[in-house]
Structure formats: structure tokens, C-alpha cells
Amino acid sequence: MNNWERFLNIDRRWIYLLIAIVVIVPFFIRMGLPVVPTQEVRSVYDLVDSLGPDDAIFIGWDFDPGTEAENQPMGVAVLRHAFARHVPVFVTAYWPLAQGLAEMGLASVFDTRVPGNFVYVPWAEWESVRAAGYAGRDSLESAWEAAGNSLPEGARGWVFEGVDLANLGYLPYFSLVILGMGTSIANQYPTDAYGNNLHDMPILQAHKNLREVDLAVTLAGSTACMSWVVYGTSRVGLPVAFGVTAVMATDYFPYIQSGQIVGMMGGLRGAAEYEVLETEGGYTETTGKAYRGMDVQSLAHILIILLVILGNIAYFAGGFHKKTAMKNRR
Amino acid sequence: MKRNVPLMIAMLGGLIMMIQYFIPHQASQDVFDYYTEWAPLVGSFALILGVGSITRVHVHKIRAKAPNWPFSLAVLIPLYLIPLFAFFLPASIGGGTENPSLFDFMYSRVQIPIQATMFSMLAFYIASAAFRAFRAKSALATVLLVTAVIVMLAQVPIGDLLGRWLPDTGLWILRFPNLAAKRAIELGVGFGMLATCLKIIFGVERGWLGGAGE
Amino acid sequence: MLKHLELLLLVAALPFGTATAQTASPGDPGEAAAAVTVDSLAAIPTVEPEVAAPPEVGPATVLTIQDFPNDAGDHLILSFCESPNPECVLAYLVMRRTPGAPDSLGGQWAVVKNVPSGDPTEIVDGYDPDFLVEPGTQYEYRVDVLTLDGRQIEGPAVTPNFSPKGEIFHTEKLKVLIGCIIFIGLIFLYFKRAQMGHELYLRPIPGIDAIDEAIGRATEMGKPILYVPGLSSIEDVATIASLTILNRVAKKVAEYQTPLRVPNRDPIVYTVAEETVKQAYMEAGRPDSYEANSVFFVTDSQFAYVAAVNGLMTREKPATNFYLGMFWAESLLLAETGSLSGAIQIAGTDAITQLPFFITTCDYTLIGEELYAASAYLGREPKQVGGVKGQDACKGIVMALVTIGIVLSIVDIFTGGAADPSKSLLLKLQGLVDVTSLE
Known part of the structure; x- marks a missing residue:
């Protein structure tokens, strides 16, 4: 298993942790996005x-x-x-x-x-x-x-x-x-x-x-x-x-x-x-509450987009696009 | 006989409701009202069967000391205890449904947070699924991916900061291409429903009564 | 709309239903038409001034009373002519009584509609739940004027020469009826063709082909199969489609002697699902293998249901999960947990917004109408297959209409129809087929 494969098969709990961080942090640091x-x-x-x-x-x-x-x-x-x-x-x-x-x-x-x-x-x-x-x-x-x-x-x-x-x-x-x-x-x-x-x-x-x-x-x-x-x-x-x-x-x-x-x-x-x-x-x-929640949502969306980009980088860099569909089940 | 009677009822009911739609006369409206009065009654009785089912399943597990049987207790105890709190316990010792009461506490401090937690898990699951499954495997998949990124950014204020074009494009995608695709699928679904309903009304489809292939 | 409550209260405080009004009844029931026209402003009962001489205010008169079209005979359309002195009018009170009926049954004049001055003078009577119009009842109407200084000027009473009656056919639904005849006819035509032995080709759908393989996998692994029949009620056609597939799946499961778990959210769906599975076991010749607790009701609460099913997946680790039917926000929660537990997953739904979640987390997904076609694919009975082809033929008609619409909209650009709706060919076509305003 090369590094890219290891990265793609990362324990999903790390992803959950990242989401938890971006959801919690904006409650303490307000961004007030328009x-x-x-x-x-x-x-x-x-x-x-x-x-x-x-x-x-x-x-x-x-x-x-x-x-x-x-x-x-x-x-x-x-x-x-x-x-x-x-x-x-x-x-x-x-x-x-x-x-x-x-x-x-x-x-x-x-x-x-x-x-x-x-x-x-x-x-x-x-x-x-x-x-x-x-x-x-x-x-x-x-x-x-x-x-x-x-x-x-x-x-x-x-x-x-x-x-x-x-x-x-x-x-x-x-x-x-x-x-x-x-x-x-x-x-x-x-x-x-x-x-x-x-x-x-x-x-x-x-x-x-x-x-x-x-x-x-x-x-x-x-x-x-x-x-x-x-x-x-x-x-x-x-x-x-x-x-x-x-x-x-x-x-x-x-x-x-x-x-x-x-x-x-x-x-x-x-x-x-x-x-x-x-x-x-x-x-x-x-x-009110919804406006405050927009900071959280902004960061969560950015994180998901980053994860998609990283996933694709690993997918192509690892050469998986050339192989048959990889079963990624844990 | 056991199957023919329900099939006849389904056929008769289906045909009557189809014809009723075109007849505004009082007699036709009375049929519709009659149906709408009966539907909740039937549903209420079915709920009793439902509660019977969940009780039977979990009592069986507890009796048989099946694996994880204590979870069954966690189901059965609140199932019967909460209505007891609400309807039978005197208000002086926390009964009733008003605030404060044991029922209200269970509702607002246990049930609501638990259900909200279940829904909020979506955020975690979406992130994980997006990381694992969203690949630009083909030209079409790449279009889908780019579209998704634009719509996601358009839905949050950070998109506004990056430029007004982003939310405008996101909304355009939702209002037009999304609409076109949705209508296409819905047309197919609509005709699928029509064909299924006809098959049920005329007894071609009997699988739902356990009579497929006959 | 009865919005002016203050006005209503003011009316309530006024004495109405006087002897003068009850004697005034110029309505002539001898008219042949179902509409009564009263154009006379003569013979107006005037209200005597009380203290100072208030300005003279002419009465309002009922112009027409018509039976409401395409109803159950419980509405009448009334139009009236405003007072010649609108500047002195606060509102018009549409009064109604049933001649000859006792007071408790509408024999006395009552305000059925309060129309503020300046509002449209055509009203529909029968919408107010306190003053319903009964089919076959003869009513008498008059329109009183409520003046700005609080006087109530009675108008002449009018009795139409007809009583409201319901119609046998809703004429505005003719287009729907024609559409139904065409589409239902097409589906029946294909039923017939299939029955007559015509070979009808169905394109392969991998998700349906994989159902047998998925059941076999669970059997090999000795693990249960989870079948979620959606979270909707029995009225939902997707649920019924799911139950028909459940029947086929249960038969296979019975043959292979694999454990089956069918958790339900709707109590009625639960009872039908239980019967379906029981029958399937009997048809497979293995009624003894049927496990009474394999089909069960969980809860009607959406996320509590998800919690229960997710719990089942993590504890029992089913080898195969089917999610077929109607799903909402819970789709990803279920499918992702199933994916985590390592099950092979087949989903199918007509809930378009949930499709992406199933596609990313399940091995196979039936998209939209494929769910409805699944039963025909699995059974291959001629009539079932004919139904699927009939659907395709119906879609062909709609596709042709859409194409014509696109062509007409392009033609409109060149002929000026795009700018002038009266010249638009597209709008003419739309007028022919549009039924969105109907119930």
C-alpha cells in the first residue's frame, strides 16, 4: 500500500474530527460574514x-x-x-x-x-x-x-x-x-x-x-x-x-x-x-441564530471542498484512475 | 378468497376515486369525505398493531436473552413509561404534558437533542462520503464535481466574498439546469407511478399482497 | 375576504332584518334563465333620518345571481350594483335568508358577506362555514348599505328562480380526462401487446440484476439481509413498488433460508409488509421458516427510526442492505452506516435529492422510475413488462410535446410572439395542455 492509497483509506474518524473542529471553532471566533x-x-x-x-x-x-x-x-x-x-x-x-x-x-x-x-x-x-x-x-x-x-x-x-x-x-x-x-x-x-x-x-x-x-x-x-x-x-x-x-x-x-x-x-x-x-x-x-450559524456552514463547506480536492489529487497522483474501481470499504 | 377480496376492494376503491375526481356533485364529494374520515381511523388502529409488534419483538429478545437484550429494555421502558408520565401520573408529582413535567423533560431534554444529533451526523457523513466517492473519473463526473463546488460555495457567505458571480452562477444552476434534470426524472417517475397504480387497481401487480407471479 | 372585524362588530350592533326588508321581495321566479337581473333602482326602502338630516344615500341592488359552475351545488355567485352615493358608504352587507324556513334554519336575514366599499362587487356565497349554501335550497338575497354615519340602508330583496345544484362532470377537467384516456389507453395497449406474445425488449438495469447476487452473498456469509421499505406511508406509490420487490426478495430469501430483517416506520406499511413476507414464504413452500419477528414496526419518528436501523446494522452486520422506497434526509445516515458495516447495498428511490447520497454510498442505485420497473424486471410477466413499455410510450408523447414547445418558442422569436403574448404559438400550445390551475 503506497502513501496515496494509505491517504485515501484514512480512518474516517479523522475526517469526523476535522468536521467537529470547524463546527465548534466559529462559535468562539465570530467571522460575521455578509x-x-x-x-x-x-x-x-x-x-x-x-x-x-x-x-x-x-x-x-x-x-x-x-x-x-x-x-x-x-x-x-x-x-x-x-x-x-x-x-x-x-x-x-x-x-x-x-x-x-x-x-x-x-x-x-x-x-x-x-x-x-x-x-x-x-x-x-x-x-x-x-x-x-x-x-x-x-x-x-x-x-x-x-x-x-x-x-x-x-x-x-x-x-x-x-x-x-x-x-x-x-x-x-x-x-x-x-x-x-x-x-x-x-x-x-x-x-x-x-x-x-x-x-x-x-x-x-x-x-x-x-x-x-x-x-x-x-x-x-x-x-x-x-x-x-x-x-x-x-x-x-x-x-x-x-x-x-x-x-x-x-x-x-x-x-x-x-x-x-x-x-x-x-x-x-x-x-x-x-x-x-x-x-x-x-x-x-x-x-439571530441562523446568521451566526452561517460562519459554521461556510467553514464546513470549505472543508468538504478541500476534502474533495485532496481526495482527487490522491486518486490521480496514486494512479488509481488507471486501475479498476477500488473498493474502499472499511 | 383471502386474496381476491382485498384485490376487489383495491380495484373498486381505485376506480371510485378516479371517477370521483371528475364529478363535482355532492354525492361524489360525500364519497371523498367518507374516505377522508375513514383514513385516520384505519391509521390509528394500525398504530396499535405497530406498538404490539415492537413490544413482541423486544419481549422475545429479553425472554430469549438474545445478544444485546438490555437494549430491548431501553426501548420498552420509555415506550410505556412516557405515556404513563403524560396521562396517568398526577401533576403534583410531575405528571401531565405541561412545562414543567417529566414528560416535558423527556421531550425537550432527551428526545429533541437525540434527534437533532442524529440529523447533525449528516455533516460528518457527507464529508466522509465526499472524500471517498467524489472523483473526477470521467468528463461527466468532472462537470458534476465542478458544479457541486460552485453550488456549495454559492450557498454560504464566503461565496459572496469571493465574488458576486459565484452565488449568481450557483443560483442559475439551481434554477435552470437543476430544474431541467429534475423535471426529466419526475416525468419518468410520474408515468412509473401511473403504470404502477393501474397495475394495482387492475390486479396485474399483486406482489404487495404476496401474490406475485400468479 | 372578511377582514374588517371592527366593521363586523359594528354590524352586529345594528338592528337588521326589519319588517320593511322582509316585505320587499321583487325577485320574479318566473324568469327562465339561471341568472336573475335586477336593474331597478325604484321602490327603494329608505331609512328615516333620526336627529339631524343625514345625507341621502341610495341603496345597492342585486344585479345577478348565478349557480357556481363545476361545484357540488354549494356555492352561488352574486353581483350587485353599488349605491349611487359611494362616498357615503362604509361597506355593503350581502344578506341572505331561506324563505319559509324556521329562524333557526336560516329563515331570518343574516349577513353572509361584508364587502368594504371599493372592493369587487361580485362575490361567491358559500365559502363562509357559518353560512353554507345547501344544494337544492331556494335562497333570497338583498344587499344593504352601511353608511359612514352608521345607518343601514336596505336594498330590495331578490329571489332567484333556481336553486344551486351540483354538476355531474367538471368541464374544466376535460383536458385531464383526455390526457388520462390517452396515457392509460397506451399502457393498456402495451399490456395487451405483451399478453399477445409480442417480444418486448427491456434494457438491462445492473441494480436489479444484482439483487439475486446480493441475496446469494448473504446466504454464503450466513448473515441476515436488511430490507428497508422506505420511510413513507402506504399512499406513496414508491412504498407499494418497494413492497412488490420485497415479495420477490422474500421468496428468494425463503428458498435460501437466509434471515430477513424488515424494520418499518409506518404502522400500515408494517402490516402490509408482514403479510407480503408471510405470503412469500408460503409461496416458496417454506412457511415453517418464516420468523415472526423478521418484519417489525420501529417508530414513526424519522430519526429515531434511523437510530434503530443503524443500531441493527452495527450489531447484526447484515451482509446485504436494500433501501427501496421513499427516503428523505435519513438516506445518507442509513447508507453510510451500511457502507461502514461492509454490506453490499442496493438502493432505489424516486426522491431525487436523495439519489446522490445513495449513488455515493451504495453499490447499485435504482434511479426514479427504475424502482417502479423493478417488479416487472424481476417477474418478467408479460403484463408487467407491457406496463414498462407503456410508460415509455407515454414519455414519448411528452418528449414530442416538449420538442414542439422548443421549436415553437424559437419560431416565436422570429414571428414576434416572444414579445407579444397574443401572437405566441408557444402560449397557444400551453393553453391546450396546461392544467396546473386545477385541483
Whole structure:
């Protein structure tokens, strides 16, 4: 076995170690590389940016914990954007485990220790204000503040459950749930994830089915996202935007070109682009987790490219291209 | 009989759903609604069979003291303990699904990190596979390799630093050549699906019922 | 879209459904057409001024009511003529009732749609889940004006001379039907040709040819065979294709008496896979060799499944791994672990993004439609082979259409069709075959 062969048959654990190093190091040494938003992400951002309190969006937590690192920052970024513009948000979960992830996403936006976050007002908490008569979000906010509540320092705004947010939660066979929501959201979800009656909520009274919803952002690590296109876009004309893992992104370019989806956030890069757009738009002070992850991703990609180049150098220098296919199994 | 009845059901169901697509009438919609109501029910019962299967397999291993049998305990104990935490244990001693609870702890502190770890292993495996298998063996393989390098660089900010042409080229590759290739494969897949569905509906393909070659 | 909640609440606070409105019903059911036109602005019930004299606001009137085409009879299209004083209008309230029905069943006037002033005046009734349109029910409509100063001006009530009904054929799906007839017909034609004994050539696919060799290798080594039928559900055609291959593999495995492991992610797929393998053992004449635990359910969680299967690979070290069906991000995790364990690996999927991972880590990979054709290759039954040839014929038609499209787009450049859509030949062809707007 010559040196080249030895190099090509290197114990793969050395490669794993190199990857571990390039993944860990950027967390300590920030590079802050620039991220330029692509048209695919900008389309999603622009659509959310054009909406207001009279509109509504769905954010579908359609991924498993496995792809949390890629999908969760997308969800958090869109949530922040929607809340900042007072766009009512319905949150759903495609998988049982995704409901917990959705709640974690919401919790990170409602963490009042973080400046620029939102203050969550649960449905039961503003019952007294509601009892006096609900006449729109602005008057609700005024009445709530007149009742002695004030925004903590650094907080960006209130999120009233039932007006700005309805966390619908998980239901089995979610494709059929989307189909059913085309007719009536309340028929599918009589109560929200916390057992509150959805019929009583102003958000549902104003948006009774998917025809009255302006956008669904589906965050997925599998083809779950296609259910929104098949049962939402095709059946009731629901505009859908994708937030998918990087490996899946290439699959969905045809849908952008045909106009079946509004836009797409592909992998961590897509989430980072959304964060950059939000910061540019003045919705956040600083970019979030996805942007920080771009340093890691840059280095990892460079390392993989280097490994491919080195592998090819060894392959040709060792003269393996002249031999029959070398079985490289360990 | 045991095979003919399922085949008849498959044929009848397939034909009804095909015809139903073209009929917007209420009666046709009722058939579709009926189907969509039944599908989750059937699925739920199958899940019970699934849990029965995993229990049977692992109980068998434990009883037989098969190699690595303690792993079977690691499967069975959480399988039954976690629903117990969630639905039967009083909230005063950590029951329920709210935060904080034992269920929530198992979910957010065990299950999520474990699953995220599994997915993150992809990075290691991709690096290893790229090093071992990505060779410029032929002209076509070289084109593939160069394309891959451009797209990879285009996907990260470092590509922007090297020049705007790089991400633009990367996106062009994704938007056009990628799309063309994908459509070609998908057309083949689409017709493959059509032929397979027809074979199943009309009983030409019986392998999935264990009746191949008859 | 019912967006103005404040407006809705304001409406709720207003008294409506007055006696004046209920008596106004100029709709004439004697009209023959399925659309009713009301163009009279006369006989308008006006609202009396209360304190100061508010500006005079004319009412809105229903123009047409039509049955919605290609539906289940649960929608109606209504258009109305705006008030002659639009500057004083906040919104229009489309009101509906079922004449003669008790109040609880829609006998009373109710707002079915709130149309803010300036929005389109043609609406589809029946989308609101609280006010569904029932097929065969006769409805009565009127459009009230909600003025900026909070008055509600009633419009004349109109009863169409028809009730909504569902159609027997969706006319917009005619193109799909023609396409289906052509493509399905072609596949049947080739079924027939194959049955009649025509020799049909299938190009060799190395991945399929290697299946027998891979089973033989496991038998020689005395190690199990791992068969992963994909991670999707039974609705996925790739899963069904995989199960048909599983049947053939299981038969061979039964003949060779090699241990088989089939872990499943979907409970329904598990039950079908178990039945498939059991049957295969019976057909091979070795029902006694069937091991009850060879087909098992693991979990429906994607990465927990991967962990379990990877664990199985590292502990039992199967000699041959099959990954056939639908795969997502787990493809490389499975195949790389299999590669590490030294197994010979055959993969097949129609998930295009996962193909590169399988190609780099597996010995053979069935690409896209090859997965669907595998069953025909393995069995070589005439009808199965005919199905594969039928697919090819269908592809031929699409390829011809694509070629014509390319030629037309070039012609468009020279004839000015590229700049002017009305002259574009390509767009004309597209109009003939495009069905993307359908459900």
C-alpha cells in the first residue's frame, strides 16, 4: 500500500474530527460574514411585510426535532416579523413532536429577558377587557394598557392570544386537516392547543377558513410541505411559502418558477437571509441564530471542498484512475 | 378468497376515486369525505398493531436473552413509561404534558437533542462520503464535481466574498439546469407511478399482497 | 375576504332584518334563465333620518345571481350594483335568508358577506362555514348599505328562480380526462401487446440484476439481509413498488433460508409488509421458516427510526442492505452506516435529492422510475413488462410535446410572439395542455 492509497483509506474518524473542529471553532471566533438575501427569500419577506392586522398567516411547524437547527430559526424569524406588523398568526403542527417545537419557537419570541421580544398575553388573562366589549386590536391594546399593564423596557409589543395568535397545535393526518380547513378552521380545531374555545376568538371570527388567510409558511424537513400546496394552494388558492432544509431546497425550485409557491427559505442560509432582511427592515436590532450559524456552514463547506480536492489529487497522483474501481470499504 | 377480496376492494376503491375526481356533485364529494374520515381511523388502529409488534419483538429478545437484550429494555421502558408520565401520573408529582413535567423533560431534554444529533451526523457523513466517492473519473463526473463546488460555495457567505458571480452562477444552476434534470426524472417517475397504480387497481401487480407471479 | 372585524362588530350592533326588508321581495321566479337581473333602482326602502338630516344615500341592488359552475351545488355567485352615493358608504352587507324556513334554519336575514366599499362587487356565497349554501335550497338575497354615519340602508330583496345544484362532470377537467384516456389507453395497449406474445425488449438495469447476487452473498456469509421499505406511508406509490420487490426478495430469501430483517416506520406499511413476507414464504413452500419477528414496526419518528436501523446494522452486520422506497434526509445516515458495516447495498428511490447520497454510498442505485420497473424486471410477466413499455410510450408523447414547445418558442422569436403574448404559438400550445390551475 503506497502513501496515496494509505491517504485515501484514512480512518474516517479523522475526517469526523476535522468536521467537529470547524463546527465548534466559529462559535468562539465570530467571522460575521455578509449574507446577501436571494429573491426566493425576499419574496416571502415582502409578502409578510405587505400584510397587516386585517390579514392573517399560518405558520406550519411541519418538521421533526431532527431538523430543528435548520427549520426553527425560520419559524422564529417569520413569527417576529408577523408580530411586529400585528399580522394575526395561526400556528399548527404536522407531527406530534412538532407541537412542542412550535411552543419552543413561540417561547423564544416571548422571552422578555431578550430585548426586542414580545409580551404574550394569554387568552384567559385579558378576559376582563374582553368582557367589556372587544372592538378591534387598537382599542384592545389601549384598554389593556389603561388597566395598568405596561410594556417592559425593551419589549417590542403585546401579543394577545386570540387576536394576534392562535396556537392550534397538532392533529393526526394533517393533510386531511388542511383539506378540512379549506372549508372551516373551527370544524377541524374546535379548541386551540390549550383547550380554549376557538369560536370565541376574534382571530377566528375574522378568518374562518383558508380562503380568508393570506399566506401559509410551512417549515418542513420532509414532503409535509407539499400538503399545503396540494390541499391549500390548489383547492382554495392559499398562497404558500416554504421553509425547507437545504438538502430539500433544490426539489422545490420548479414550484417557485410555476408560481405555485410564493418563495422559499432554503436551509439555515434561508433563515439567515430572512434575519438579515428583518434587521434591514428595522424589525430586529440584531440578526439571530441562523446568521451566526452561517460562519459554521461556510467553514464546513470549505472543508468538504478541500476534502474533495485532496481526495482527487490522491486518486490521480496514486494512479488509481488507471486501475479498476477500488473498493474502499472499511 | 383471502386474496381476491382485498384485490376487489383495491380495484373498486381505485376506480371510485378516479371517477370521483371528475364529478363535482355532492354525492361524489360525500364519497371523498367518507374516505377522508375513514383514513385516520384505519391509521390509528394500525398504530396499535405497530406498538404490539415492537413490544413482541423486544419481549422475545429479553425472554430469549438474545445478544444485546438490555437494549430491548431501553426501548420498552420509555415506550410505556412516557405515556404513563403524560396521562396517568398526577401533576403534583410531575405528571401531565405541561412545562414543567417529566414528560416535558423527556421531550425537550432527551428526545429533541437525540434527534437533532442524529440529523447533525449528516455533516460528518457527507464529508466522509465526499472524500471517498467524489472523483473526477470521467468528463461527466468532472462537470458534476465542478458544479457541486460552485453550488456549495454559492450557498454560504464566503461565496459572496469571493465574488458576486459565484452565488449568481450557483443560483442559475439551481434554477435552470437543476430544474431541467429534475423535471426529466419526475416525468419518468410520474408515468412509473401511473403504470404502477393501474397495475394495482387492475390486479396485474399483486406482489404487495404476496401474490406475485400468479 | 372578511377582514374588517371592527366593521363586523359594528354590524352586529345594528338592528337588521326589519319588517320593511322582509316585505320587499321583487325577485320574479318566473324568469327562465339561471341568472336573475335586477336593474331597478325604484321602490327603494329608505331609512328615516333620526336627529339631524343625514345625507341621502341610495341603496345597492342585486344585479345577478348565478349557480357556481363545476361545484357540488354549494356555492352561488352574486353581483350587485353599488349605491349611487359611494362616498357615503362604509361597506355593503350581502344578506341572505331561506324563505319559509324556521329562524333557526336560516329563515331570518343574516349577513353572509361584508364587502368594504371599493372592493369587487361580485362575490361567491358559500365559502363562509357559518353560512353554507345547501344544494337544492331556494335562497333570497338583498344587499344593504352601511353608511359612514352608521345607518343601514336596505336594498330590495331578490329571489332567484333556481336553486344551486351540483354538476355531474367538471368541464374544466376535460383536458385531464383526455390526457388520462390517452396515457392509460397506451399502457393498456402495451399490456395487451405483451399478453399477445409480442417480444418486448427491456434494457438491462445492473441494480436489479444484482439483487439475486446480493441475496446469494448473504446466504454464503450466513448473515441476515436488511430490507428497508422506505420511510413513507402506504399512499406513496414508491412504498407499494418497494413492497412488490420485497415479495420477490422474500421468496428468494425463503428458498435460501437466509434471515430477513424488515424494520418499518409506518404502522400500515408494517402490516402490509408482514403479510407480503408471510405470503412469500408460503409461496416458496417454506412457511415453517418464516420468523415472526423478521418484519417489525420501529417508530414513526424519522430519526429515531434511523437510530434503530443503524443500531441493527452495527450489531447484526447484515451482509446485504436494500433501501427501496421513499427516503428523505435519513438516506445518507442509513447508507453510510451500511457502507461502514461492509454490506453490499442496493438502493432505489424516486426522491431525487436523495439519489446522490445513495449513488455515493451504495453499490447499485435504482434511479426514479427504475424502482417502479423493478417488479416487472424481476417477474418478467408479460403484463408487467407491457406496463414498462407503456410508460415509455407515454414519455414519448411528452418528449414530442416538449420538442414542439422548443421549436415553437424559437419560431416565436422570429414571428414576434416572444414579445407579444397574443401572437405566441408557444402560449397557444400551453393553453391546450396546461392544467396546473386545477385541483
